[in-house]
Amino acid sequence: MPRPPGAPRGWRSLRVLMTTLGAAGDHLPLLGVARALAARGHGLMCALDEPWRTRAEALGLEAVSLGPAPVVVQRGSMTRPVEGSIAFLRRAVIPRVPAMVEALERASRAHRADVILGHHISLGAPWAARRLGIPWAMACVAPASWTSLEQVTVYPGMPDKDRYSPRVMRGAVALGKRVTNALVDPLLNRHRRALGLPVARGTMFNEMFSGIVNLGLWHPVFRAPAADDAPRSTVCGFVRPPELLVADPRPGARVRAFLERGAPPIVITLGTSVPHAAERFFARALSWCAATGTRAVLLTGGARVDPSLVPPCGIVEAYIPLEDLLPRASAVVHHGGLGTIAAALRAGVPMVCVPHLHDQFDNAARCRRLGVSVTVHRRHRGGLGAAIARVTGDPSFRSAARTVQAAIAGEDGANRAAEELERAMGA
Structure with a gap:
């Protein structure tokens, strides 16, 4: 691909495979980043659920399907604040990991991808990248996933306070990770063994920040960088949604x-x-x-x-x-x-x-x-x-x-x- 006007000397085009899953708030920011990369002269392929695949194509991006998404009804523990996130991972995300890895590997080979850019709960993305021998990068759409003792983070069930003591925050973060690992690691490791990957501890959090760069898609006014953020983490700013994917986006x-x-x-x-x-x-x-x-x-x-x-x-x-x-x-x-x-x-x-x-x-x-x-x-x-x-x-x-x-x-x-x-x- 030719160097775009204004690109620095030594610029080279990347072939990027972008993937995400979830609700509109999980898709629109990453589609915005994908559009920006394409506008800068890079080759983009998106691996998405329906109907987001067709919406990406409407934006002029190449896209493939991640395969059929399970129909998961929000009820019971999925609707309760403290249990909801773990229940969502166990019912809606983790069962899809093997199929996601296979879909990403197929798309990556077809696209000849240099790098996979994935949402922070695209749990199959770093596995696929490792099996393919290419790097992966993480894009996080909300700062609650960037655990920090320097930043006050309010998790479900915690009172909303301006400040917590370091001891309380250390305990909250440690407890959250311990519970998540206990409920998530056995399921993920079952898939890892089936895919020929070694069993691991703390799989979700360790994999989440294992990329070559961790992109925070919010403004520093909302959540500033912290000294104890994971290495290679950068707060980039809010991403405006790309052209709105409706026939007439204006109010009727x-x-x-x-x-x-x-x-x-x-x-x-x-x-x-x-x-x-x-x-x-x-x-x-x-x-x-x-x-x-x-x-x-x-x-x-x-x-x-x-x-x-x-x-x-x-x-x-x-x-x-x-x-x-x-x-x-x-x-x-x-x-x-x-x-x-x-x-x-x-x-x-x-x-x-x-x-x-x-x-x-x-x-x-x-x-x-x-x-x-x-x-x-x-x-x-x-x-x-x-x-x-x-x-x-x-x-x-x-x-x-x-x-x-x-x-x-x-x-x-x-x-x-x-x-x-x-x-x-x-x-």
Whole structure:
């Protein structure tokens, strides 16, 4: 591939195999990095689940399927904060590792890949790279996975505090790793033996940071680099989602008319990662809006909403790009997903975070410490309305959000991540 204009002397094109799995918040940042790498003249192949494979192709990227994804219904332990992450790994991720390794090896050989770039829970990626004799690089979409004693990380079940003593943080990190290893290592080692790889301890965390570079896809304002971060770790910045993968990404005529005929509404969304909680959550939010006359745009992501619950001051849509909607909002109420948070910070909009699972508790805590949000426990029935009233009525939240907006303006996390991968590969 010819050297692109402006490339430094000695530049060489890389052939990159990118893979990820999970919800939209896991795919969109890595697709953004893939687009940046392609724009810089590198050859890209994406290995993804359906329908993300076809969405990658719509962005002009080559893509292959990771194979059929298991249908995993979120219920029982998968919906409980403390148990949810381990249950998700055991039921939805680990059973796929052998098939993922095979799919990545096939795609890598077909693409003649120089490097595999994988999401931090793409557990098969480092194994495939090792068997192929090529390097791998990790891209992490939320800072909770970067355990640090220097940074306050709030894990599910922990109180949200500004500070914890080093002793408490050491204990929390050690306990989390010990429990994860005990519940995950036996399953992963069964697959390792079948693939001819040696049995290992601490497989998940050790493999996660074993790459030639570890890319943190968030801004340092949100989670700064720490002295005890794993070697070769770099905080790159939030990644804007690539061109939105819908026929008409702009708000439709009905939504535009709603936005133009009244005060800025609140936006209510649960993203795509907690569908089990949507119906009850939306009912509570709409009940408060109806009681107070607060204008609201409800984004369901396809979840069911009883039409009788929607007040005249509200409007319901399956999906509207947040980048288009949030600049016209008074606040956003959401689950604590980092994609939603990044969009809100770029728009300078205050938030109410209602975390349910995984990294959402840590994300919500970081937003609270920035002064841009209030966190509400998902089972606190009366707390949601009070929190919305607080962030929309107290100008300090909007002021703090505008301060963060200015700090991250102009960031290009995708290009920074691409540069770091080039540097690690000597390209």
